[in-house]
Amino acid sequence: GAGVSQSPRYKVAKRGQDVALRCDPISGHVSLFWYQQALGQGPEFLTYFQNEAQLDKSGLPSDRFFAERPEGSVSTLKIQRTQQEDSAVYLCASSFSRLSSYNSPLHFGNGTRLTVT
Amino acid sequence: KNQVEQSPQSLIILEGKNCTLQCNYTVSPFSNLRWYKQDTGRGPVSLTIMTFSENTKSNGRYTATLDADTKQSSLHITASQLSDSASYICVVRGGATNKLIFGTGTLLAVQP
Numbered sequence: 001g002a003g004v005s006q007s008p009r010y011k012v013a014k015r016g017q018d019v020a021l022r023c024d025p026i027s028g029h030v031s032l033f034w035y036q037q038a039l040g041q042g043p044e045f046l047t048y049f050q051n052e053a054q055l056d057k058s059g060l061p062s063d064r065f066f067a068e069r070p071e072g073s074v075s076t077l078k079i080q081r082t083q084q085e086d087s088a089v090y091l092c093a094s095s096f097s098r099l100s101s102y103n104s105p106l107h108f109g110n111g112t113r114l115t116v117t
Numbered sequence: 118k119n120q121v122e123q124s125p126q127s128l129i130i131l132e133g134k135n136c137t138l139q140c141n142y143t144v145s146p147f148s149n150l151r152w153y154k155q156d157t158g159r160g161p162v163s164l165t166i167m168t169f170s171e172n173t174k175s176n177g178r179y180t181a182t183l184d185a186d187t188k189q190s191s192l193h194i195t196a197s198q199l200s201d202s203a204s205y206i207c208v209v210r211g212g213a214t215n216k217l218i219f220g221t222g223t224l225l226a227v228q229p
Contacts, residue, residue, distance in 0.1 A: 004160070005173075026214070042206055058214075072125055091160055100202030105167060107219070108160030 002026075004109035006092050012115045013082045021077045021112045025094030033106065034067055034077050035091040043091055047077060050098055082116045089113050119144040119212040119224075121220035123205075129226045134197055138223045140190040140207030148210040152181050152192045155204045155222065164192070197227045 005024040013019050022050050031050055036059075043069035045059040051072040058066070064083075069075040079086055087109040097104035121142045124143070130136050138209040142150070149168045153161035167176045173182045178195045194201055204222040212218065 040221070042208075042221045044219070045216055058216075093160070103166055105151075105166060106161075108162070110158065110160045115201040 023092030029094035
């Protein structure tokens with residue numbers, strides 16, 4: 001596609017529910033990142049994929065957060081037993097190059113705004 | 118601790134005026150510095166990427182400067198337009214894990 005696509009655009013979940021957020025990166029992009037952005041803050045790193053391999057998940061805040069990219073393209077971020085503190089915008093970004101290509105630009109999607117009530 | 122700090126937090130200017138946004142960082146080692154524009158409800162869009170050896174880089178009405186010695190960067194916007202209203206985020210790649218470290222952004226409002 002023309003850009004990184006994320007769905008749903010908005011998600012409201014009751015505390016304790018599981019949610020799944022989808023990211024369609026730009027076709028052919030090797031690297032895929034998930035970020036969490038609280039209101040008025042900059043994005044915080046969650047996890048990184050190089051093709052289908054999850055090379056870094058050090059930013060995932062708890063074991064309730066799980067991400068996958070089984071075929072090296074579409075990725076899903078799953079949050080189990082959602083809590084109010086999970087409310088944030090979840091941004092997905094992709095890059096043509098591997099993480100080791102330091103100067104490659106990141107292309108962000110428009111995010112999924114998750115509200116946990 | 119690797120940090121990126123931006124100032125001012127918010128800024129209001131009149132259409133047609135120029136403005137300069139500041140970014141100070143303590144990230145070491147340093148790989149590159151990026152400026153992103155984030156419209157409300159949208160994802161960040163890359164404006165510039167600067168490496169250690171680059172002092173200035175332009176993208177249309179946006180000009181970024183980098184002083185790697187003092188670990189400071191600025192983003193200058195010339196002849197502002199209403200569509201420049203957005204959050205401008207400074208991002209530094211570096212540190213022991215060479216990750217992107219985001220600042221909290223400067224919220225710019227351009228008024229007619």
